[in-house]
Amino acid sequence: GAVVSQHPSRVICKSGTSVKIECRSLDFQATTMFWYRQFPKKSLMLMATSNEGSKATYEQGVEKDKFLINHASLTLSTLTVTSAHPEDSSFYICSARTGHEQYFGPGTRLTVT
């Protein structure tokens, strides 16, 4: 079946630094990629939707200057958390869509110290 990978699976960074998370569709071309965030004991919340070659569409309340999304190709999207703060510590999940099918990545655990 289709596979979506994320790298890294876990990352620890210091406050004020930036960290990049990669999302790749391994055996299909993703016309659209999604980034979600999971707060402790909460359901996943959509942060933004990105289409290859165009600007991401952010959900209400998500700071676009803080969470930079780049969808450079049909198989790669990146989420960069800029000027990270401990409150950005969370589990970030990407998902990739091709046609009517959508597949979820394994997630990245970000800890900001």
Next chain:
Amino acid sequence: KNEVEQSPQNLTAQEGEFITINCSYSVGISALHWLQQHPGGGIVSLFMLSSGKKKHGRLIATINIQEKHSSLHITASHPRDSAVYICAVRDSGTYKYIFGTGTRLKVLA
């Protein structure tokens, strides 16, 4: 009221038991996913359903579109099945996914 409700929220079972986790939703959907999230966070996609029933190993997922309900069954449960199981539906109007809050399953040896 959440658009996607899961029950139970927490479940403890003995090894070997048959387990059922339920998901009810209130929106029109074009697809439903069952996801498994292990301690430590990693997510595994178990099933994607739009109708009927799917089986993979000891796992069975069913969906009833008319009743807006899906179930995930685990036969001969094992401690390694201990995880959080999340139901996610794709809203047929917005094409966005809505997630349940998950069912935390613990299988005791």
